[in-house]
Amino acid sequence: MKKILITLFAIALTLSLAACGSNNLADSFSEEEVIANSKSYVETINTLDYEAVVAGLREDLQSQVTAESLESAWGPLLDEAGEFEKYTTVVVYGQKDQTTQEDYAVCVLVCKYENASRTFTISMDKDYKFVGLYMK
Numbered sequence: 001m002k003k004i005l006i007t008l009f010a011i012a013l014t015l016s017l018a019a020c021g022s023n024n025l026a027d028s029f030s031e032e033e034v035i036a037n038s039k040s041y042v043e044t045i046n047t048l049d050y051e052a053v054v055a056g057l058r059e060d061l062q063s064q065v066t067a068e069s070l071e072s073a074w075g076p077l078l079d080e081a082g083e084f085e086k087y088t089t090v091v092v093y094g095q096k097d098q099t100t101q102e103d104y105a106v107c108v109l110v111c112k113y114e115n116a117s118r119t120f121t122i123s124m125d126k127d128y129k130f131v132g133l134y135m136k
Contacts, residue, residue: 023093026103028126031092038107038122039087041130045120046084048075058129074135082114095123104131 025031044052050067057065089110096103102125109120123132 023095025092025094025105026096026126028103029094029105033128034092034105034107034124035090037124037128038090038109038120041122041133042109042111042120045074045135046078048078050074053133056130057133058125058131061131077118077135078113081116081118085112085114088112088117102126106132 025034041053041056044056048071050070053070054062054065054067087109089108091108093106094103095106104123104125105128106121106123109122111118111120119136121132121134122130125131
């Protein structure tokens, strides 16, 4: 479980640290599509269908995360939070990997649940495939 959390955190951190000075979304992304895809992914997470969450990751990352590890790490946090109520904050920004020069879109969604708030940071590539996923 810790290995998976560390991997997901490392992906998110790598994307964060690789960002250019500007956080503008690359022209290849539509902010509306980034938000819609991110919200859809959070809705999948909220169904607790961890197999579908893993399937939503870009193919080369799917072998690094298991449904069981997500369930172990996130299940208690989502159970404790209760029923999803609404998005309180949605922020989109762009990042560029300094090594590969690949552009990424990052969407941070603060979600209010019945008993708690959870923040999701979701990163995607130019094909809108998820490459980073972090919840706190």
